Amino acid sequence: MSRVFAALSAISILAIAIPTAASAGCYSCYAPPPCGTCYPPQRVVVPPQYRTVDETVMVAPGHVVAHRRPAQYRTVMVPKTVMVAPASVAYERVPARYATRQRTVMVAPARSYYVQRYAPAYYAPRCGTCGY
Numbered sequence: 001m002s003r004v005f006a007a008l009s010a011i012s013i014l015a016i017a018i019p020t021a022a023s024a025g026c027y028s029c030y031a032p033p034p035c036g037t038c039y040p041p042q043r044v045v046v047p048p049q050y051r052t053v054d055e056t057v058m059v060a061p062g063h064v065v066a067h068r069r070p071a072q073y074r075t076v077m078v079p080k081t082v083m084v085a086p087a088s089v090a091y092e093r094v095p096a097r098y099a100t101r102q103r104t105v106m107v108a109p110a111r112s113y114y115v116q117r118y119a120p121a122y123y124a125p126r127c128g129t130c131g132y
Helices: 002-017
Strands: 042-046 049-060 063-069 071-079 080-085 086-093 097-108 112-117
Touching: none
Parallel strands: none
Antiparallel strands: 042 112, 049 097, 063 086, 071 080
16 A cells, blocks of 8 residues: 555656646647638728818809999089089999808718638747747
């Protein structure tokens, strides 16, 4: 019985003393990485993109306003009335009025595309000896 106990003790001490992959910090040395078909492509949807554009627009067109002045008369002497200023027309130019308006335009329409997904980061190689 003592020989069996001694043998078991020697094996257990030997098992503890020999470094293993787990004790070296390499936990997944014997597990292969996941295959590429395990992670199918993922669909990515990009919403439409817009931007604001400033435009100069005409609010009112330019025009001309005519101001008419009648002739002016004065009495110089009792029996006589004389024209002091003849009838005239004065033209006033009114320029066009402009304003800046903002409008939103679509720069790029919505689109979707597929992106290949890869294994998560925790499947990255962690062991220097075997690569896993």
